[in-house]
Amino acid sequence: MIPILDSKRQYAQIGAEVEKAVCEVLRSGSYILGPNTKALEQELADFIGCKYTVGLNSGTDALHLALRALDIGAGDEVITVAFTFVATTEAIGIVGAKPVFVDIDADTFNLDASKLEAAITPRTKAIIPVHLYGQPCDMDTIMDVAKRHNLHVIEDCCQAIGALYKGKMVGTFGDFGCLSFYPTKNLGGMGDGGLIMTSDEKLRDRVVALRNHGGAIRYHHDEIGVNSRLDEVQAAILRVKLQYIKEWNEKRREHAYYYNQLFANCPDVQTPKELDNTYCVYHQYTVKVPNRDAVHKMLQENGIGAMLYYPIPLHLQKVHAYLGVGKGSLPVTEKNTEMVISLPMFPELTKEEQQTVAKTLIECIEKSKTAAAV
Numbered sequence: 344m345i346p347i348l349d350s351k352r353q354y355a356q357i358g359a360e361v362e363k364a365v366c367e368v369l370r371s372g373s374y375i376l377g378p379n380t381k382a383l384e385q386e387l388a389d390f391i392g393c394k395y396t397v398g399l400n401s402g403t404d405a406l407h408l409a410l411r412a413l414d415i416g417a418g419d420e421v422i423t424v425a426f427t428f429v430a431t432t433e434a435i436g437i438v439g440a441k442p443v444f445v446d447i448d449a450d451t452f453n454l455d456a457s458k459l460e461a462a463i464t465p466r467t468k469a470i471i472p473v474h475l476y477g478q479p480c481d482m483d484t485i486m487d488v489a490k491r492h493n494l495h496v497i498e499d500c501c502q503a504i505g506a507l508y509k510g511k512m513v514g515t516f517g518d519f520g521c522l523s524f525y526p527t528k529n530l531g532g533m534g535d536g537g538l539i540m541t542s543d544e545k546l547r548d549r550v551v552a553l554r555n556h557g558g559a560i561r562y563h564h565d566e567i568g569v570n571s572r573l574d575e576v577q578a579a580i581l582r583v584k585l586q587y588i589k590e591w592n593e594k595r596r597e598h599a600y601y602y603n604q605l606f607a608n609c610p611d612v613q614t615p616k617e618l619d620n621t622y623c624v625y626h627q628y629t630v631k632v633p634n635r636d637a638v639h640k641m642l643q644e645n646g647i648g649a650m651l652y653y654p655i656p657l658h659l660q661k662v663h664a665y666l667g668v669g670k671g672s673l674p675v676t677e678k679n680t681e682m683v684i685s686l687p688m689f690p691e692l693t694k695e696e697q698q699t700v701a702k703t704l705i706e707c708i709e710k711s712k713t714a715a716a717v
């Protein structure tokens with residue numbers, strides 16, 4: 344069995360360090376908004392190259408509170424993609440705004456920036472580009488459109504910590520960048536966690552207040568906030584892991600290029616394309632294959648932990664039925680949804696395992712063709 348992700352292998356390497364850090368927190372008596380959260384916020388701001396970060400409960404909250412801090416709510420429209428995890432549009436819904444979908448680019452799986460301008464209306468307030476699978480979006484075009492139309496930009500970096508666009512980290516282009524520390528992410532905690540990045544002091548202050556019941560000073564409440572604080576145990580774990588993130592992202596890239604080589608002579612497997620001048624961090628290694636559902640089933644039967652991210656595009660989810668964006672509205676998104684399959688990808692993956700994955704995938708595709716012909 345080759346899993347899509349094996350968190351235990353990572354823990355075997357860093358477990359002793361993590362346990363020491365956690366024990367220190369447990370003994371310290373300081374569990375919420377203590378020294379580790381503060382230190383992590385500074386260390387991440389330094390790593391990302393932004394002025395401030397604010398630790399939160401989840402990536403979903405990061406998106407939600409970024410929208411709140413920009414005063415986006417009822418009557419407003421926010422442009423994003425339907426080819427992402429539901430949290431992106433959920434955050435838009437939570438603040439009472441309406442998601443407006445733009446189709447994706449078939450090669451990069453990301454927002455097709457050439458279609459952005461056509462989606463703008465007088466109600467549009469913001470764009471949420473999602474750096475899906477760890478691949479940066481076309482930020483030059485997105486920022487250019489945003490500036491010309493006076494729109495905010497919130498980058499969903501939940502899958503892309505450490506990814507670079509023209510030498511600059513994702514999350515530093517827009518008003519906000521949002522991170523998730525869900526355990527499976529490139530920088531994952533051992534529970535839930537998230538964080539916003541910004542270089543605007545006022546926006547930072549607003550999120551600091553919003554995450555703690557809407558007030559910067561204890562028992563002084565200026566607006567309805569939430570309880571969304573990163574806890575000290577998670578912050579301590581993440582501080583240990585942050586020291587490895589560069590190395591881990593490098594390994595993911597090596598694995599991606601090795602997969603590309605293994606599939607080089609197999610035209611049935613469309614390997615991921617990188618945008619020029621980007622550093623992709625391969626949260627997922629996602630290929631496109633024919634007869635995808637049959638191939639997926641066969642892979643599972645053969646012990647390969649492949650997954651579908653995501654099996655149903657967001658415009659066709661029940662939660663968004665009210666938008667009236669029906670089947671056929673986003674042809675590239677829909678086509679990709681039917682073809683994508685994500686293969687095992689984590690820093691500790693071995694070359695031998697990758698060879699097995701590649702060989703099995705190629706065999707399964709061949710078998711699926713015979714089955715389809717019968």
Ligand SMILES: *Cc1c(COP(=O)(O)O)cnc(C)c1O
Nearest residue numbers: 401402403428430501502523525
């Ligand atoms: C994981 C993820 C989120 C949400 O993060 P949580 O921490 O699970 O709330 C949002 N957007 C994308 C693209 C994600 O992958």
